[in-house]
Amino acid sequence: MSIKKSSLLNIVFLMLCALTINFSYAQQDPQYTHYMYNTLSINPAYAGQRNNLSIVALHRTQWVGIEGSPQTQSLGIHSPLRNQQLAIGFNAVMDALGPANESFVDANFSYSILINEHNTELSFGMKAGWHIITTDWSKGQFQTLSNPLFQENVNLSSFVIGAGLYLSNDNWYLGVSIPNFLTTKHYDDFQESLATERLHYFLIGGYVFNLSSTVKFKPAFLVKATSGSPVIADVSANALFNDKFTLGLAWRWNDSFAGLAGFQINKNLYIGYGYDLTTTNLNNYNTGTHEVLLRYEIIKQGRQVSPRFF
DSSP states (O other), rough: OOHHHHHHHHHHHHHHHTTTTSSOOOOOOOOOTTTTGGGGTOOGGTTTTTEEEEEHHHHHHHHSSTTTOEEEEEEEEEEETTTSSSSEEEEEEEEEEEEEOOOOOOOEEEEEEEOOOOOOOOEEEEEEEEEEEOHHHHHHHSSSSSSSGGGGGEEEEEEEEEEEEEEEEESEEEEESOOOOOOOEEEEEEEEOOOOEOEEEEEEEEEEEEEEESSEEEEEEEEEETSSSSOOEEEEEEEEEETTTTEEEEEEETEEEEEEEEESSSSSSSEEEEEEOOOOOGGGOOEEEEEEEEEEEEOOOOOOOSSSSO
């Protein structure tokens, strides 16, 4: 199935225009150093892109040494269906910050169409799920105990619905997504209070350069924004040696530098590690951030392992 190139350009243009409207800054959604391997948590249209059943688990311990600092665990599972155009996925995230615990559970669906003879695909994704936030004000010290907010623990839940587009071929990818169109509550770590969750916009992309028969080089980026404030950008560069060993560096705007390393243990199992060093004044109070990622893929008979470096 194909569509005209002009229609494709219009779609991509509209995707990018949507990101220029009413951005804002806040760490409302969890952030990841391994965003380039944990794409399903950002964009539902990524479901099925690994060509087999792919399971990705991640643990992140942020700002080690600061009591109540963010702790994040995520689990993503996705696979194409029999006709390869349709794919499904499941994603769960647990995020702890100070007295607050947030959980996200969602189902993901994607539909892909081939748009040219160069194996370029455009995938449309939708997600639907549930968001739960609880607080325990007995943990830590807060602004004023006379504030009614701190007299009773909070337990809120809400429906989540989001969408995304993902354009890719064997060498590059570009995706845009809004993980949740609905207004919910979240814990504001700066104000120590509950605040309204605003729309989040994500733009992700990368390109793989084949430097030799044994070395691939991939620069990648992730732009995150929320209505009302400045944009946050992550930029990374990873090199893959012999399709086995990965080394990389990453930089998050006005936040941190990171080093990444990974190893493809066998055709099924990949393990990755990232270390972030804070560049803000918080670096006086913490010893960095650790992130561990595991990806296990179940190769279905008759299908090949995805040769792509993403």
